[in-house]
Amino acid sequence: MSRTLALTGSTGFIGAALLRKLTRAGWKVHALHRHSVSRFRLDAGESAIEWVRGSLEDPESLVRLVRGAEVVVHCAGAIRGATADEFRKVNVEGVMRLADASQKSRPRPRVLLISSLAAREPQLSHYAASKRAGEDDLRSAAAGMSWTALRPPAVYGPGDRETLPLVRCMQRGFSPILGRADARFSLLFVDDLADAVRHLLESAQWSEVPFEIHDGQTGGYTWEELIQIVAQIIGRPVRRFRIPVWFMQTAARGNLWLSRRMGYAPMLTPGKVRELTHPNWVCNDAALRRATGWEPRFQLEAGMRRTLEHLRNGRWMVQR
Ligand SMILES: NC(=O)c1ccc[n+]([C@@H]2O[C@H](COP(=O)([O-])OP(=O)(O)OC[C@H]3O[C@@H](n4cnc5c(N)ncnc54)[C@H](OP(=O)(O)O)[C@@H]3O)[C@@H](O)[C@H]2O)c1
Numbered sequence: 001m002s003r004t005l006a007l008t009g010s011t012g013f014i015g016a017a018l019l020r021k022l023t024r025a026g027w028k029v030h031a032l033h034r035h036s037v038s039r040f041r042l043d044a045g046e047s048a049i050e051w052v053r054g055s056l057e058d059p060e061s062l063v064r065l066v067r068g069a070e071v072v073v074h075c076a077g078a079i080r081g082a083t084a085d086e087f088r089k090v091n092v093e094g095v096m097r098l099a100d101a102s103q104k105s106r107p108r109p110r111v112l113l114i115s116s117l118a119a120r121e122p123q124l125s126h127y128a129a130s131k132r133a134g135e136d137d138l139r140s141a142a143a144g145m146s147w148t149a150l151r152p153p154a155v156y157g158p159g160d161r162e163t164l165p166l167v168r169c170m171q172r173g174f175s176p177i178l179g180r181a182d183a184r185f186s187l188l189f190v191d192d193l194a195d196a197v198r199h200l201l202e203s204a205q206w207s208e209v210p211f212e213i214h215d216g217q218t219g220g221y222t223w224e225e226l227i228q229i230v231a232q233i234i235g236r237p238v239r240r241f242r243i244p245v246w247f248m249q250t251a252a253r254g255n256l257w258l259s260r261r262m263g264y265a266p267m268l269t270p271g272k273v274r275e276l277t278h279p280n281w282v283c284n285d286a287a288l289r290r291a292t293g294w295e296p297r298f299q300l301e302a303g304m305r306r307t308l309e310h311l312r313n314g315r316w317m318v319q320r
Pocket residue numbers: 008009010011012013014015032033034035054055056057075076077078079090094114115116117131151152153154155156
């Protein structure tokens with residue numbers, strides 16, 4: 001008989017990849033959704049999905065979501081927003097409601113939180129602070145339960161709306177350099193993140209210290225290394241243009257102002273600029289590998305090649 005898990009965020013970029021990977025691995029998935037899911041085209045595993053209509057603000061829907069699940073994978077999150085409160089409502093209060101529903105469920109499920117490497121530097125932005133507070137509050141709310149958190153660095157791949165402008169720009173032979181040229185960052189292809197989650201679900205060695213994860217490139221990348229790999233894939237030089245931090249900050253303040261007037265959730269904010277220009281986003285995945293035996297399959301060249309292929313073929317959103 002297949003095992004059951006509850007998944008939040010399955011209509012998003014990472015959650016859709018999790019849904020595909022985990023159903024193909026034989027899991028039955030209770031998947032939370034707020035809006036219509038008719039646009040989903042999963043070529044396999046559809047019969048293994050039980051959609052649960054609701055949201056993180058609706059405790060009753062979370063009770064239905066976790067009922068009968070042996071694991072909860074909490075991937076829903078706010079990645080855009082203007083104020084601390086907007087992030088807190090989803091990334092902290094949402095975690096608490098889900099933990100509460102899990103505490104009440106029998107048998108009690110294990111809880112895996114998809115946090116973020118940003119949680120390592122909570123002082124940088126409202127987003128980073130909310131991801132850290134989500135971890136901290138889960139630690140207290142999950143007393144007596146088995147739980148862990150995964151802190152991915154920047155995740156890329158087909159279907160991601162946030163990295164699409166950058167990937168499109170690179171495909172056309174241009175790349176910005178945001179912040180310091182010597183900044184180093186880890187990266188992760190979305191399929192590898194989904195595969196790491198699959199491995200974690202099979203592991204009994206969950207740690208309450210969040211696991212870091214990356215694509216196997218110890219020490220991460222610089223912008224220059226990233227650009228060289230893209231140039232190799234597209235077979236022509238990529239022109240660099242440096243965007244000064246003061247310019248990004250000015251644009252971010254303007255966007256924040258506009259978002260308040262027009263009522264949309266902004267991605268580019270002063271906090272996001274502080275995240276983007278932070279000099280060290282390098283991860284260490286030793287603990288995760290020890291606990292799960294997981295190994296990444298897509299280093300940057302392979303992941304980026306696949307990502308650019310999807311863009312070229314006009315299949316960017318096919319994974320949703
Ligand atoms: N992308 C990255 O590079 C990255 C890196 C590290 C960590 N993360 C973390 O990974 C998670 C997923 O990120 P993503 O890039 O896949 O974001 P995304 O594409 O924006 O997806 C967010 C998902 O969360 C759902 N959601 C948001 N608010 C909700 C609420 N109040 N109730 C129920 N569902 C809600 C969305 O549902 P709707 O479709 O209904 O809006 C969507 O399914 C987030 O927790 C993020 O912090 C992402």
